[in-house]
Amino acid sequence: DAGRFWQVCQDLKVTQFYTAPTVIRALMGQGTEWVEKYDLSALKVLGSVGEPINPEAWEWYNTHVGKGRCPIVDTWWQTETGGHLLTPLPGATPTKPGSATKPFFGVQPVVLEPESGKEIDGVEAEGVLCLKDSWPGQMRTVWGDHERFQDTYFSQYKGYYFSGDGCRRDKDGYYWVTGRVDDVINVSGHRMGTAEVESALVAHAAVAEAAVVGYPHEIKGQGIYAYVTLMNDVEPTDELRKELEKWVRTEIGPIAKPDLIQWAPGLPKTRSGKIMRRILRKIAENDYGALGDTSTLADPSVVDDLIENRMNRA
Known part of the structure; x- marks a missing residue:
């Protein structure tokens, strides 16, 4: 139920809502009608955590959930750090879509x-x-x-x-x-972060979510393998696949064009919403027989679908 979050916010008059960009992008793919069905006027602060938030997801979150009136607190921290390290102060720090802004007190x-x-x-x-x-x-x-x-x-x-x-x-x-820093692909001697390619893909109107990993390529060293989840009303076609390749080429450059794009109805995520990239790498490398521990997966059936429809069958 794509409206469950907002139903809880309405019924319990939630004032602070804190979630991961992966969740926001998944909700974007379901359309805005789920958000608009509920009264979110009690919300005062919106938070983002767990991974960098792309500007498109930030803007959607700000416009459709916060209605432009709730500060978005994009936080960067780790379990090991015991608390926020980079974060805006709600209502005090001017924000930029996609930036965790500046260090918290005492952090250098x-x-x-x-x-x-x-x-x-x-x-x-x-x-x-x-x-x-x-x-x-x-x-x-x-x-x-x-x-x-x-x-x-x-x-x-x-x-x-x-x-x-x-x-x-x-x-x-x-x-x-x-x-x-280990989410870096080396394509023909050019190093690029997977997040950059993912951000370019989700900037396309047809894309709800994307996850990018590297896989062995006999000419380039590493190729770019993209898992793409489309918006609810978009059909996967070869024409769209070519359009996305061209889109990334235009947004970043020829070197960033995905070599393989796999349509993914869902991505393997933990219960907290984090994408398990280790599993995606294994499938892209055609090494899906040794996926390791999958006990934290929220929906194990997603993995079966990705294996069945994998693009690299070499």
């Missing part, structure tokens, strides 16, 4: 050169998002394995906490998280 983010580990001087920067010094709520160890704790978070860049995410910082000092 830095942008490092991925290869050298050097801090990038100047306001505008793009690289690896790390933290220097400590902050309130910081985890101190991993139970029973302190060495693993040190190796995971502090060994890559000495003197910094390694978040595992990439980002860019704009001229106003706003941070734009671009996704996990």
Whole structure:
């Protein structure tokens, strides 16, 4: 029921609604009539969490759920950090669609050169998002394995906490998280973040959701494999597939054109709404016999459909 969220908001007079961009994009695909059926006037603040939110989803959330009157708090943090690290202050921080804005009190983010580990001087920067010094709520160890704790978070860049995410910082000092640094595809020697290709795909009016992974390509090294969920009233056709390829080529450039596009009625997500990209990579690589732990999947049947209709059968 695509209206269940909004029914709960209406019946319980919810004032703060916090969800993941994946959920927002899924709701976008169901149309605005589900939102408009309910009275959401009690809402005061809208939140986004779990992954970078693309500007199109941000605008939909702002326009149709918040009616342009609710501040959108796009938060970046991790379980390990104990609380928000980048976040606007509701009603006080001017927001930009897709940006987690600026650091919270006591937090000192830095942008490092991925290869050298050097801090990038100047306001505008793009690289690896790390933290220097400590902050309130910081985890101190991993139970029973302190060495693993040190190796995971502090060994890559000495003197910094390694978040595992990439980002860019704009001229106003706003941070734009671009996704996990391991979610990078190397196509013919060109490195690009999967989030960039996904954002281009969901900017198309026919697309509700998209997830992009790399797969072995004998010429390019890695090819671009896109899983695409269409809006409710859109039929999947070969013509649309070609249109999306052209769309991404125009939005980003020829190097970003997907090699394979698979229509996906649904994407494998955890119960909290996070896409399980590990499973998508395995299917794209035609290695679906060893998917690993799938116990956290909200709907395991989605995986069966993706395997059955996979595009890479080499």
